[in-house]
Amino acid sequence: MAAVLLLDQISKVLIVANLDLNEWVTWIDPVLKVTHAHNYRGIFSLSFGPQWLYIILPMVAVGFVIYLLLRPQPKFVTVLLGLILGGGFGNFIDRVRLGYVIDWISMGVRTWRWATYNIADSSIVIAVIILLITEFFFTRPKKKDEPEEADLEAEKP
Numbered sequence: 001m002a003a004v005l006l007l008d009q010i011s012k013v014l015i016v017a018n019l020d021l022n023e024w025v026t027w028i029d030p031v032l033k034v035t036h037a038h039n040y041r042g043i044f045s046l047s048f049g050p051q052w053l054y055i056i057l058p059m060v061a062v063g064f065v066i067y068l069l070l071r072p073q074p075k076f077v078t079v080l081l082g083l084i085l086g087g088g089f090g091n092f093i094d095r096v097r098l099g100y101v102i103d104w105i106s107m108g109v110r111t112w113r114w115a116t117y118n119i120a121d122s123s124i125v126i127a128v129i130i131l132l133i134t135e136f137f138f139t140r141p142k143k144k145d146e147p148e149e150a151d152l153e154a155e156k157p
Helices: 002-018 053-070 075-098 119-138 149-155
Strands: 024-028 032-039 101-109
Touching: 002 032, 002 075, 002 101, 002 119, 053 075, 075 101, 075 119, 101 119
Parallel strands: none
Antiparallel strands: 024 032, 032 101
C-alpha cells in the first residue's frame, strides 16, 4: 500500500512540476503519451452525480477494503487489497486536497485514447482484475461442513 501511495504522489508532483495543464509529451509514439490532466469526475472520468459523492464513495470503498484486511486473508489477497488501498488513498488525497485527481498516463492508438489515468488508478484496476480472476478461476467453492482457512490456522499448535 505504501509503495503505491508513494509512487502515485511522487509521480503527480513530477507531472505538475514539469508539464503545464493539458500539455502532452509522447513517450512511445503513438501508444504512450504523458499529459497533465485534472479529473473532476469519477472513475474513467465518468460523471455519476454531485461532487460530494466523489469523496463519500471512495471513503466507503476504502473502509470496505480495510474491513477485508482485518479479516484473515491469504497473503496474495492481502497484497492485492494493499494495492487497492494504496490506489484509493492516492486518489482520495488528491480529491480532498485539490478538488480533483491528477491524471497523466494516456494510452491508445492514433485518435483512439483510453481515459487518462495515474498510478493509483492502474494499481486499483490491475489488483481488482487479478483478484476477480483468482476468485472465479482458482478458488474452489467451500463445502458447508468445510472449516474456513482461518479456523485451520487457529487449530495449528
